[in-house]
Amino acid sequence: MDFMDSVLIVGGGGREHALLKAFLRSDRPLCLYAYPGNPGMERDGCMLVNQPISSWDDLADWAKENEINLTVVGPEAPLAEGIVDTFKKRGLLAFGPSKAAAQIESSKAFSKKLMKKYGIPTADFQVFTSKAAALAYVEEKNTPVVVKASGLAAGKGVIMCDTLKEAKTALADIFDKKIFGEAGDTVIIEEKMVGEEASVFAITDGKSYKILPVAQDHKRIGDGDTGPNTGGMGAYAPTPAVSAKMLAKIEKEIIIPTLAAMEKEKAKFKGVLFVGLMLTKDGPKVIEYNCRFGDPETQAIMPLVQCDWYKAFRECASIRGNVASVKWDIDPGYCASVVMASKGYPGKFAKNKVITGIDSADEKTAVDVYYAGISEDKKKEKLLTSGGRVLAVSAKGGTLAEAIALAYGGVAEIEFEGAQFRRDIGAKGL
Numbered sequence: 001m002d003f004m005d006s007v008l009i010v011g012g013g014g015r016e017h018a019l020l021k022a023f024l025r026s027d028r029p030l031c032l033y034a035y036p037g038n039p040g041m042e043r044d045g046c047m048l049v050n051q052p053i054s055s056w057d058d059l060a061d062w063a064k065e066n067e068i069n070l071t072v073v074g075p076e077a078p079l080a081e082g083i084v085d086t087f088k089k090r091g092l093l094a095f096g097p098s099k100a101a102a103q104i105e106s107s108k109a110f111s112k113k114l115m116k117k118y119g120i121p122t123a124d125f126q127v128f129t130s131k132a133a134a135l136a137y138v139e140e141k142n143t144p145v146v147v148k149a150s151g152l153a154a155g156k157g158v159i160m161c162d163t164l165k166e167a168k169t170a171l172a173d174i175f176d177k178k179i180f181g182e183a184g185d186t187v188i189i190e191e192k193m194v195g196e197e198a199s200v201f202a203i204t205d206g207k208s209y210k211i212l213p214v215a216q217d218h219k220r221i222g223d224g225d226t227g228p229n230t231g232g233m234g235a236y237a238p239t240p241a242v243s244a245k246m247l248a249k250i251e252k253e254i255i256i257p258t259l260a261a262m263e264k265e266k267a268k269f270k271g272v273l274f275v276g277l278m279l280t281k282d283g284p285k286v287i288e289y290n291c292r293f294g295d296p297e298t299q300a301i302m303p304l305v306q307c308d309w310y311k312a313f314r315e316c317a318s319i320r321g322n323v324a325s326v327k328w329d330i331d332p333g334y335c336a337s338v339v340m341a342s343k344g345y346p347g348k349f350a351k352n353k354v355i356t357g358i359d360s361a362d363e364k365t366a367v368d369v370y371y372a373g374i375s376e377d378k379k380k381e382k383l384l385t386s387g388g389r390v391l392a393v394s395a396k397g398g399t400l401a402e403a404i405a406l407a408y409g410g411v412a413e414i415e416f417e418g419a420q421f422r423r424d425i426g427a428k429g430l
Helices: 014-025 039-043 056-065 076-080 083-089 099-106 108-118 131-141 164-176 244-264 297-304 309-317 358-362 400-413
Strands: 005-011 030-036 070-073 125-128 145-149 158-161 187-191 196-204 209-211 220-222 226-229 234-237 271-280 283-290 334-341 367-371 374-376 383-385 389-397
Touching: 005 014, 005 056, 014 030, 014 039, 014 297, 014 309, 014 367, 014 389, 039 367, 039 374, 056 083, 070 083, 070 309, 076 083, 076 099, 083 099, 099 108, 099 244, 099 283, 108 125, 108 187, 108 244, 108 283, 125 131, 131 164, 131 187, 145 164, 158 164, 164 187, 196 244, 196 297, 196 309, 209 244, 234 297, 234 400, 244 271, 244 283, 271 309, 297 334, 297 367, 297 389, 334 400, 358 367, 358 400, 367 400, 389 400
Parallel strands: 005 030, 005 070
Antiparallel strands: 125 187, 145 158, 145 187, 196 209, 196 271, 220 226, 234 334, 271 283, 334 389, 367 389, 374 383
16 A cells, blocks of 8 residues: 555534545545544545544644644634644644744734734724723723624624723623633724725745635624624635735735744744735725634635645645745635524524435535534434534635525525525625
8 A cells, every 4th residue: 555644634613624625625645534523524534533632632642643744723722722832742743823823813912912013004902901991991982993802712702892882881791791701801992994804814834825815704693794793604705805906915014024023023923824804995904813714714715726735734834844835726716605504603502403405415516515513313324413503515616606606506405493594695795
């Protein structure tokens, strides 16, 4: 048997399933593992780590024993906890930032101060650790503000406040009711920016980088951007909101200075830098940084990039890696991804609803179904809902309208009790 490179994917959501499918699309034969993974990843031929893991040390030991050549980390929590450093100590390559570099997401206070220090365009802000001081500030400002928990809150730690009353309620929820737990011990209050949003992803070895197709996410639960924020209800790429000229400006004013700033702060950033942008009348400004791929943006971006992902991620993770050397082709078409969620999400939601129709949706050409909050019954005969966001249906098309129509065609095949999804994913792009 020929030697096969082996990859471990850490995570078990739609993003990780999309990363797996990207590996499967590249020509290189790979032996693929996931922890914890999900039934969709397993159905695609990925092996799930089948021994008890109680810490990242345990997982690193498993990876060492099983001669894993590359580990790719999906979610932000393991990165913030230092999983990459843990693997590095054992001489293992892991794609993602160190614990120090992951602060760009795990501490909004860190990232806002970084932007201020290095002149990277962002909203005006103040950092608070006391409710009284924060209240005094919002009362003095008396304008629409955004209140953010500094720590990790699973993409839900941001509250838009158009009135003083809303701002006061938000501060009471964070400081008194502790709705974000310790993540809300430090709070950022910033001016509310106006404009279209865009998500820019750059995979980087710390110096050189490759920019992926620019996506637009749909955060709110309801059509027309109504209702509470979620982890993301769908995305499409590329977005016409960012022209080639605008992307060149983002690269020059945001991506290059951010990587240089992180190196100066002795926290060289390797992995994927995810820049959430607001396209304001004064130009693109950073809403926030993330230190990992977005979910659901990954499900809309990955199908558009043709490359050897093993080589690309390995170059980013290696000590003297050069991601610029990777052959990189971007599909001229579009991809749209629609999330199907459980009834009640983003609040309390029902579980264990039987899901049907995934296979008939997946069989359609140009359509991919990515599993997220899905489990199997004991006999592995039925698929059941187990999370808020259950799955994502992605489709590629020559035009954005075609990609959207194909994605919704896939959604129409899938059923589970109480399924909710937005009907306007990608509409802004049209």
